Amino acid sequence: MKFWRTPLDIDKLQIPRGELHILKERCKGCGFCVEYCPKGVLELSDEFNSKGYHPPKAVKPEECVNCDLCELLCPDFAIYCVRAEAGEKEVSN
Amino acid sequence: MSAKVEEQVREEHPLEKILRMDRIPHIWCPTCGLGTTVTALSSALEQLQLDTNKVAVVSGIGCTGRVAGYMKLDSFHTTHGRAVPFAVGLHIARPDLKTIVFSGDGDLISIGGNHFIHTARRNVDMTIICVNNFIYAMTGGQVAPTTPLTAKAATTPYGNAEHPFNLPLLAASSGAVYVARWTALHVRRLTVAIKEAIQKPGFSFVEVIAPCSTLYARINKLGTGLDLMKFYHDNSVIRHGADLNDVDIDFQSKIVVGKFVDIEKPTYIDCLNAGNKRAFGDKYKPYGGGNGDN
Ligand SMILES: Cc1ncc(C[n+]2csc(CCOP(=O)(O)OP(=O)(O)O)c2C)c(N)n1
Ligand code: SF4
Ligand code: SF4
Ligand code: SF4
Ligand SMILES: [Mg+2]
Numbered sequence: 001m002k003f004w005r006t007p008l009d010i011d012k013l014q015i016p017r018g019e020l021h022i023l024k025e026r027c028k029g030c031g032f033c034v035e036y037c038p039k040g041v042l043e044l045s046d047e048f049n050s051k052g053y054h055p056p057k058a059v060k061p062e063e064c065v066n067c068d069l070c071e072l073l074c075p076d077f078a079i080y081c082v083r084a085e086a087g088e089k090e091v092s093n
Numbered sequence: 094m095s096a097k098v099e100e101q102v103r104e105e106h107p108l109e110k111i112l113r114m115d116r117i118p119h120i121w122c123p124t125c126g127l128g129t130t131v132t133a134l135s136s137a138l139e140q141l142q143l144d145t146n147k148v149a150v151v152s153g154i155g156c157t158g159r160v161a162g163y164m165k166l167d168s169f170h171t172t173h174g175r176a177v178p179f180a181v182g183l184h185i186a187r188p189d190l191k192t193i194v195f196s197g198d199g200d201l202i203s204i205g206g207n208h209f210i211h212t213a214r215r216n217v218d219m220t221i222i223c224v225n226n227f228i229y230a231m232t233g234g235q236v237a238p239t240t241p242l243t244a245k246a247a248t249t250p251y252g253n254a255e256h257p258f259n260l261p262l263l264a265a266s267s268g269a270v271y272v273a274r275w276t277a278l279h280v281r282r283l284t285v286a287i288k289e290a291i292q293k294p295g296f297s298f299v300e301v302i303a304p305c306s307t308l309y310a311r312i313n314k315l316g317t318g319l320d321l322m323k324f325y326h327d328n329s330v331i332r333h334g335a336d337l338n339d340v341d342i343d344f345q346s347k348i349v350v351g352k353f354v355d356i357e358k359p360t361y362i363d364c365l366n367a368g369n370k371r372a373f374g375d376k377y378k379p380y381g382g383g384n385g386d387n
Contacts, residue, residue, distance in 0.1 A: 023104060028118075030317075035323070069280075071106075071107070072129070072133075072136065072280045072281065072284075073280055075126065076118060076119070077109075077132070
């Protein structure tokens with residue numbers, strides 16, 4: 001993680017981890033989540049859903065910090081993130 | 094497929110509690126900003142931990158007007174321009190409910206403009222969320238009283254020659270006690286504004302600048318809704334308490350956003366109670382939970 005100024009209590013900070021859920025069939029491929037994920041976790045995939053859109057896929061799932069921005073911006077309620085327990089990390093597509 | 098697989102837990106988006114899932118997917122185009130504004134309202138309601146039986150959403154007609162139909166709350170999809178008068182009646186009959194009007198710029202400010210200013214003047218306790226996409230989207234992109242000067246619309250192919258309304262100034266000068274403006278991309282700040290507006294007694298107004306990809310962006314050759322979302326956000330200047338004479342929106346230029354007005358003023362029901370108490374003294378029983386002391 002890049003810091004503008006290294007926090008004084010960096011050794012005590014625990015960076016949260018997220019577990020992403022992408023509801024591919026509901027996605028309209030707008031790219032909001034891809035564009036605004038602060039960690040570059042997502043990319044639009046080459047795959048089509050049944051409506052003909054390209055849903056996103058997590059290319060760097062381990063980088064997700066559970067900030068929920070993808071979930072908040074998605075206009076189609078097609079992606080959400082839950083906090084992953086330490087050590088547990090997965091993407092369900 | 095075996096029964097076991099079918100029984101697998103269906104994935105549930107956190108907003109499914111508050112949306113009418115039988116109506117999802119919604120009709121909005123890809124890269125339209127409206128869905129994001131629904132998330133902001135839903136998150137605000139969740140964070141306020143309001144009893145969803147005590148919240149009502151009223152919309153008029155338009156793409157934005159569909160919002161009432163997607164919320165799993167008491168909701169009413171009124172005729173064009175009449176969301177505000179319907180909400181006034183609802184509020185007076187059921188002052189225990191939080192009344193939220195969620196509608197478009199054309200619906201609220203064009204055909205519904207007179208209702209809007211008079212309800213603000215009377216300071217009726219309700220929250221108005223106005224999605225301004227600068228156009229009548231649902232009917233094919235006609236010019237609206239919010240279309241910026243020189244912007245193109247289906248009915249102004251050579252560019253709009255009229256001045257648009259400055260909505261925060263209109264709301265505040267008509268009497269609103271809370272006025273804020275954000276873009277759809279400011280989703281967290283927008284959620285905070287909606288929470289504050291809902292909690293504020295009196296007429297509160299939140300303008301949301303959101304992209305219409307299919308009409309406004311296409312007619313004006315501005316790219317996709319994502320391009321427009323990015324443009325609005327990157328050209329926003331946060332200026333809380335700005336002089337509202339300076340918050341006009343020109344075509345594809347800076348947009349002043351922030352919380353502009355947050356004042357206290359007796360509401361319509363407060364004033365009604367106070368008036369009747371003056372006239373009838375103790376014989377009058379205050380209506381709607383107030384004590385009539387204003
Ligand atoms: C009485 C009446 N006049 C006109 C219309 C046609 N009409 C439907 S929606 C609309 C404009 C909607 O614009 P806005 O409120 O900005 O919503 P948007 O679609 O942009 O979200 C109009 C003129 C109507 N339905 N009823
Ligand atoms: S939760 Fe945040 S970090 Fe994780 S994918 Fe979504 S936007 Fe990216
Ligand atoms: S924001 Fe939602 S609809 Fe848009 S690409 Fe991402 S998951 Fe799909
Ligand atoms: S026409 Fe415009 S406002 Fe209506 S759903 Fe499509 S993009 Fe959204
Ligand atoms: Mg509109």
